[in-house]
Amino acid sequence: MIKGIYQSARSLLAANKNMERISSNLANLNTVGFKREGLFTEMLKSAGQSEVRSSVDTSQGDIYETSNPLDFAISGEGLFTVRTANGYEFTRKGNFRISDDGFLVDESGNPVMGKDGDINMLEYLNGQQTDIKVSAKGELSVNNVHVADLLIVKIDDYEKRKMGLNFSSTQDIKDFALENEFSVRQGYLEESNVNPMIELENMISISKDYETAYKMVTYLDSSLEKTNDLGRI
Incomplete structure (x- = not known):
């Protein structure tokens, strides 16, 4: 019975986390450019817990035209x-702009x-x-x-690098640099997927x-309480 309560509680935890992800999506x-998050739950039976991990849907969002030369889509x-x-x-x-001191x-x-x-x-922005x-x-x-080449990168472990709306790294970014597999479109942006x-x-x-999980927890808790009451008689 105790095991059943733990299992139902884990289901409640997973459902709450799923709701949080759906609300965020x-x-x-x-x-x-937002990438939606899904969830899967891995049961850690030995610890009597569940670990809720997120997954990231990296599929391409629709690309639409803006005609702004500083809008880029991949x-x-x-x-x-x-x-x-x-x-x-x-x-x-990729909705970028130029700062007052000339940085993209x-x-x-x-x-x-x-x-x-x-x-x-800055040196190329001469007022003309x-x-x-x-x-x-x-x-x-x-x-x-020619001023620069945009650093376009590819990462594999999206779930581990997820930070807010983006993905992060403290490693040498050149380790992730892509030479092919992409095409930059100027004057366009990517919608969320x-x-x-x-x-x-x-x-x-x-x-x-x-x-369902809540009803099960309530039922098992009530049954456990009745069992305890019988044990006191």
Whole structure:
């Protein structure tokens, strides 16, 4: 009976975690480049616990045109690299801008990385009309002058590197550099790969699982209490 209570409690824990992931997925339905999270639960029988681990759906989101020359989308494998105060982060979110001091940065002001480091275009921004181009291979040029190559990387362990909306690393980022398997599209952005209908279906299913597990915990707890009462007689 005690074992049954533990098993049902683990099911409740898994259902709660699943609901958290679904809520996060739906909240980021319109977040550029967001990758949805799913869950699986691994039972650790020896410890009488369950470990709830997340999985990341890395499938391609739809790509749409913005006509903004600083919006980039990746077709195929790969992620952009940005440098933050906590290390490097990898992202599919390619809505970039140029900072006041000429650096290519993300929405939060973090420098976007090229193969040779931060990308600075200040000396090429001379107040005249600026023509910024990015090739399919990530080669960035300003007024037909090559400035940098975007550092596009590939990682395998998405689940372990997940940090907020992006993925992180403290390793040498050049270890992850991609030369092929991707195509950069300028003037486009990638939508999230969240399907709201699937998330809502999952939410209904998990709600039923939660209700079943909760009823089982309540029933077993009541049965245990009655057994204890009989033992006192």
